[in-house]
Amino acid sequence: MRKQLFKWVALGLVLMGGIAALAYTARTPIEEASAAPPDEGIICTYGPTFTLSTIDGYIGTPDDNVVYMWGYAADNSPFQHPSPVLCVNEGDTVTVILHNTLPDDVSIMFPGQENVLANGQPAQPQFDGGGNLTSLTNVATANGGSITYSFVADKPGTFLYESGTEPDVQVRMGLFGALIVRPALGADHVYNRSDSQFNPDTEFMVLLSEVDPFLNGAMERHVQRNRPFIYNMENYRPRYWLVNGRGFPDSIAPNFASWLPSQPYGALARIHPYDPVDNPIPAMARYLNVGTTEFPFHPHGNNGRVIGRDGHPLEGNSGEDLSFEKFSINLGPGQTWDIIFKWYDAEGYSASNPVPVTVPGIQNLVFGLFYSGSPYLGEQGTLPVGTSNTNACGEYYIISHNHALYQITSWGVPMTGPITYMRIDPPLPNDCP
Amino acid sequence: MMKKSPPQNLSRRSFLKLAGGTAAAAAFGGYVLPRTLGKTLRPSAVSVASAADPEPDLFFAGTDGWISLPDSPAIPPFHPDDLAPAPFNAYIFGFRNITGLDATQIAQQKNKAQHSAPLFWTQQDVPFRVKLTNLGLALRPDLVDAHTLHWHGFRNVIPFFDGEPSGSISVPIGREFTYVFNAHDPGTYMYHCHVEDVEHVHMGMTGLVFVRPAQDTNTSLYPSGKYAYNDGDGSTGFDREFAMFLSEFWAEAHWADSHIQLPEWSDYHADFAMLNGRVYPDTIAPSGSVDPFNLVHDANGDLIPTPGYERLQYQPLSSLVTCNAGERVLLRFANLGFMQAAMTTTGFKMHVVGKDATLLRGRDGTDHSYMTNTVSIGAGESAEAIFVAPPYQGPGPYDTYYLYNRAYTRSSNLSAGGAAGQMTEIHVYPAGTLGTQSVPNT
Numbered sequence: 001m002r003k004q005l006f007k008w009v010a011l012g013l014v015l016m017g018g019i020a021a022l023a024y025t026a027r028t029p030i031e032e033a034s035a036a037p038p039d040e041g042i043i044c045t046y047g048p049t050f051t052l053s054t055i056d057g058y059i060g061t062p063d064d065n066v067v068y069m070w071g072y073a074a075d076n077s078p079f080q081h082p083s084p085v086l087c088v089n090e091g092d093t094v095t096v097i098l099h100n101t102l103p104d105d106v107s108i109m110f111p112g113q114e115n116v117l118a119n120g121q122p123a124q125p126q127f128d129g130g131g132n133l134t135s136l137t138n139v140a141t142a143n144g145g146s147i148t149y150s151f152v153a154d155k156p157g158t159f160l161y162e163s164g165t166e167p168d169v170q171v172r173m174g175l176f177g178a179l180i181v182r183p184a185l186g187a188d189h190v191y192n193r194s195d196s197q198f199n200p201d202t203e204f205m206v207l208l209s210e211v212d213p214f215l216n217g218a219m220e221r222h223v224q225r226n227r228p229f230i231y232n233m234e235n236y237r238p239r240y241w242l243v244n245g246r247g248f249p250d251s252i253a254p255n256f257a258s259w260l261p262s263q264p265y266g267a268l269a270r271i272h273p274y275d276p277v278d279n280p281i282p283a284m285a286r287y288l289n290v291g292t293t294e295f296p297f298h299p300h301g302n303n304g305r306v307i308g309r310d311g312h313p314l315e316g317n318s319g320e321d322l323s324f325e326k327f328s329i330n331l332g333p334g335q336t337w338d339i340i341f342k343w344y345d346a347e348g349y350s351a352s353n354p355v356p357v358t359v360p361g362i363q364n365l366v367f368g369l370f371y372s373g374s375p376y377l378g379e380q381g382t383l384p385v386g387t388s389n390t391n392a393c394g395e396y397y398i399i400s401h402n403h404a405l406y407q408i409t410s411w412g413v414p415m416t417g418p419i420t421y422m423r424i425d426p427p428l429p430n431d432c433p
Numbered sequence: 434m435m436k437k438s439p440p441q442n443l444s445r446r447s448f449l450k451l452a453g454g455t456a457a458a459a460a461f462g463g464y465v466l467p468r469t470l471g472k473t474l475r476p477s478a479v480s481v482a483s484a485a486d487p488e489p490d491l492f493f494a495g496t497d498g499w500i501s502l503p504d505s506p507a508i509p510p511f512h513p514d515d516l517a518p519a520p521f522n523a524y525i526f527g528f529r530n531i532t533g534l535d536a537t538q539i540a541q542q543k544n545k546a547q548h549s550a551p552l553f554w555t556q557q558d559v560p561f562r563v564k565l566t567n568l569g570l571a572l573r574p575d576l577v578d579a580h581t582l583h584w585h586g587f588r589n590v591i592p593f594f595d596g597e598p599s600g601s602i603s604v605p606i607g608r609e610f611t612y613v614f615n616a617h618d619p620g621t622y623m624y625h626c627h628v629e630d631v632e633h634v635h636m637g638m639t640g641l642v643f644v645r646p647a648q649d650t651n652t653s654l655y656p657s658g659k660y661a662y663n664d665g666d667g668s669t670g671f672d673r674e675f676a677m678f679l680s681e682f683w684a685e686a687h688w689a690d691s692h693i694q695l696p697e698w699s700d701y702h703a704d705f706a707m708l709n710g711r712v713y714p715d716t717i718a719p720s721g722s723v724d725p726f727n728l729v730h731d732a733n734g735d736l737i738p739t740p741g742y743e744r745l746q747y748q749p750l751s752s753l754v755t756c757n758a759g760e761r762v763l764l765r766f767a768n769l770g771f772m773q774a775a776m777t778t779t780g781f782k783m784h785v786v787g788k789d790a791t792l793l794r795g796r797d798g799t800d801h802s803y804m805t806n807t808v809s810i811g812a813g814e815s816a817e818a819i820f821v822a823p824p825y826q827g828p829g830p831y832d833t834y835y836l837y838n839r840a841y842t843r844s845s846n847l848s849a850g851g852a853a854g855q856m857t858e859i860h861v862y863p864a865g866t867l868g869t870q871s872v873p874n875t
Contacts (some may be wrong), residue, residue: 239699246488294773296811299592300583300597303618303789314795321795327586328789330773330811346589348614353592355561357611358486364608366579368599375593396592397600403813404771405631406701414631414698421600 004034040270040423042205042286043073043087044087044180047105048153049095054102054140055079056223056387057262062247062416068220069174069262070102072161079262081175081245082207082290083161088157090184090192096149100140103223106175107139108149110166112311116151123149134271136164144252156183157311158336168233173219176290178207178336181311188337190284191313195321198340202283204269206404208402209245210238210291211386213411214429238291241402241418243267246421247410248401249313267420269400272427273377279427282340289331295407296330299400299422303327303368304339309338328403343398343424350376370397379425393413393432396424455847481641486817489564490610491553491583492532494539495626496568498546500525502682502705502712503853505844509782511591511688511703513766516572520744523682524572524691525624525637527747530583530725531566531734539735545735547711547747549678550640552873553725556719557647560615567656569606572691580602582612583627584642584771585813586790609632619646620790621815623678623721623767631698637687637710639679639769644790657869661763661817662792668802669786671763671819673870676732677836678682679810679855680707680791681770703772706843706854709874713837713844713856718742719751724872731830752857753838757866758825759835764836765873767806767815773857775839776818777807783818807839823862831860 002316037043052072057079059067070081088094094113100106110116116123118138126135140147164174218231241249241361244265251267253260271283285304289295303325308314314322330339349355355375362384368374370391373381378394391397399409401419410416425432496847504513513522527546530553531539567580581596581603592601595613604610626638648665652658654855655670662669681703683832686696707798708716719739722729738746756762768774782804787793793802808818826832837842837856848852 097791129497141851153528220497237699294811296813298813300585300595303586303589303791316799322799322801324788324793324801325661325791326789326814327588328811328813329813330814335581344589345591346617347591348592349591356486356613357562360608364605365602365610366598366605368597368601368603370600371592371602375591377591398590398592398595401630403769403811405634405812406698406771409631409698412695412697413701414629425639427649 001329002129009087027396037255039256040204040266040268041201042085042180042203043255043265043379045084045257046093047086047088047094049097050086050110051075051082051097051099053099054106054367056102057081059245059263060250060260062410063413065213065411067240068216068224068372069209070170070219071174072098072108072177080264081174081262082209082265083175085159085177085205085265086179086183087331088179089182090153090154092153094151098140098147098149100142100145103142105139105142105145105165106163106170107134107135107137107147107165109137109167110151110159110161111180112155112157112159112193113151113153116149119148119170120150133164136167139165147322153181155311156181157221157308157313158288158338159311160288160290160334160336168232169215169219169229171290172210172212172215175219176209178205178286178288179332180286183383188341193313193315193319196307196313196340198284202269202271203313204267204285205244205390206267206287206290206400206420207244207265207286208289208295208297210407211240211242212236212238213240238407241295241407241425242290243418243420247416247432248408251418251420269420270342270423270426273340275427282342285339286337287329287331287337289333289335291334292333292405294330294332295420296403297343297400298403300381301342301398301422302343303330304336304341306339310334343422345377351379377424378430393430394426396431398422402409439636439770454565462667485736486611487562489532490561491551491562492534492564492566493528493551494526494542494566494568495526496543496546497524497526497570497572497718498544498747499523500548500637500710500747506846508684508704511521512684513687514575514691517690523684526570526633526690527637528626528640530645530728532725534726534730538669538730539566541567541733541735543568544617544645545747546637547710547736547749548637548639549680549707549750550638550725550727551748552641552676552678553829554643554645554873555614555616556645556649557619558617558674561707562611562613564609565604566609567604567606573693575597575693576635577606579605579628580626580638581628582624582861584612584622584624585615586815587614587616588618603628609756614645621718621765621767621786622790623769623813623815629790632686632690634683634769635683635771635819636690637680639678639680641676641765641767643676650862661819663787664792666779669792669817669819670761670832672760673756674763675752676709676750676765676767676872676873677752677764677776678709679768679770679774680710681705682707701771703770703843705846706838708855708857710750711745711750711752711845713853715745715748716752716857718745718751720751721746723750723874753828754857754859754861754871755831755867756859757821757862757867760822762822764818764820765772765815766810766818768810768812771812772843773840774810774843775807775838776810776836776855778820778834778836778859779806780834781820782806783808783820785816785818787817788815825861825863831862834859834861
């Protein structure tokens, strides 16, 4: 309980700070809100031509640490982590112009893309005069170099882009991002299969990564203090694990939360219950693993249907459906998995169809921060006096988290790291803010 | 319906806007905000089931306790645990099945947790009631953690019955709560306490649960009438089934809990890896009481150890697979360790028919089950694999095959000869030797 108290106090402070900061920046009034990006879901940077710069900066972690990172930033934007989500359409000729502001050579690999060109010529591994590999692809040279990559995005799906130069260091420093190729069938499909349709209002990203702060500290001294980069890779051991570049509870803050200035992407999945008439189309989650071990991500309460991996639909040679449901999305390093999912109220419990148990009195239970006080969707019950609670309208919060549970910690702080929630709002119309 | 009316009060966001930003919010601090929330969260009456609650199908308790792992290799100062009472050497948190015990017997089960947690199963579409109580931690009275029962993988669960403490409620010491699971999807799952997730899971509050399909008892598809799934063609029919629950033991973390310390979880590694809570060769020792619906206990309500295996009193579930030649044997794997496992057999192949409580068929019915001799199972994953017991070769009463984690560090535990950890034996008898299996893992 001592630990729990600390946890809730810490979480409360984070949320308080967040709400305070939100008020301070006086966000867009409601009537103008249509232009603002949504609080939840994937935020695309649209192409097919992108200008990216390598840049360094800092992220915050749930233990109140600050970690030095690298990233690709679009169109002279400030540093962000992870790098922007690049969205293109099937058949686009994608052009990525890379400018390098860092003191080391950098590059971009596009795993899953074929016939990638670098400055108009086939992209090639790079070697030094002694024949030693220096980069898996052509580089933008240190301190101001540039290079232009191009390829035809001929396969829909979810892909990574990441550094091919000293990737064991540079990818871990943050030189990675997601690339989404929309199929010819339409932006509401994952692939060119009618059974890959999803509701574009409920498209989410689950980008999983890891950080060894000693590696990043060594790089910070190298870049910021102009010292040699000294780090023994034998000692590599992640202390942070992140989802969309954030650890819980930051992970459930809105996209572009002002108190996370360099970590723009939230991970809260906000949906409504499946209904065959009113909400028949599933939600979608694009999972990516940029770490170096498997990340077994476990969404409670819904078995995602895996319909594609690494930019390939799960189908047979004649189009047979080889998709399957999973409750542990066990991504290997560098993999991407495309998942459609839904949640429905299987038993339809409500005040008029009560749960078949006597609900203990409030003095006999411990109440969670997100719990409405009622078993029923859209209802709110009595909470013990003094209980901190963030439930707004009787919505459900069902957790998703990495199930290698030592990885849902942040250098000693438990119940942080790659955790997010599926927020299920009551069916529309509802009273939710 | 008792829908609440639309809120007349200011939303949190508008309130803070009015309050004028950071300074005001900070000044009011933790006082104004909860009160504001309290107004928004106007209570509505919580309904109560009208009739008295039926008896639960199972009654579990959460508490701490002691188990036995190999003394060697020693991992000083963490293992063997210097606080452990003989014949045990490792501190755990865990569940116990206390169904049918009286109040005095229940109270005496404090500090008598078992690992893995009691194996149980339910029937598809039949609501199943599990009552949970919290006996507290005898060795750590300073830790007054609540417990929950989270059924891992249960589709479309409501938070109320999910056991995830932030989105739901949890059970403090001395209280009770009944979970009702109406499982619609057959297959192999797992369950665990979700409070202080990494700690309570790693400390041992983990076990395997499975759901029998509605197709069961139909003997026209497979003679036994036992199936893993509603396959429609008997392809998942089996004669015998064995739960293979995978968990791990990082000695420093267990020692830390018994010594009022906190481990640095990012240093995690598995010193011991267990099958059904035991390390080979203990895995092939006899089971204690493992039928959850016919619990055998002594006068005090305690588990009864098998004579000669007193060390394993609180690790009652054997992993020994016994079968007759030619029979179909279902292995139900579930992994609540933190590492990827590679469960390997030699001498025959396994047919992986399901993963994560899902029959391996596409939405159009395309079969994508597969044959393998290594089932890869990540943290939080489950799988069903069926093998056909090979012909009896002799001599001796049975032929022996092995099932082990091909990730050798978790099937050797640094022991001499490299045989320990997640490893067990499969004994194949001549056809007709063994009678019908009545309870899994027997």
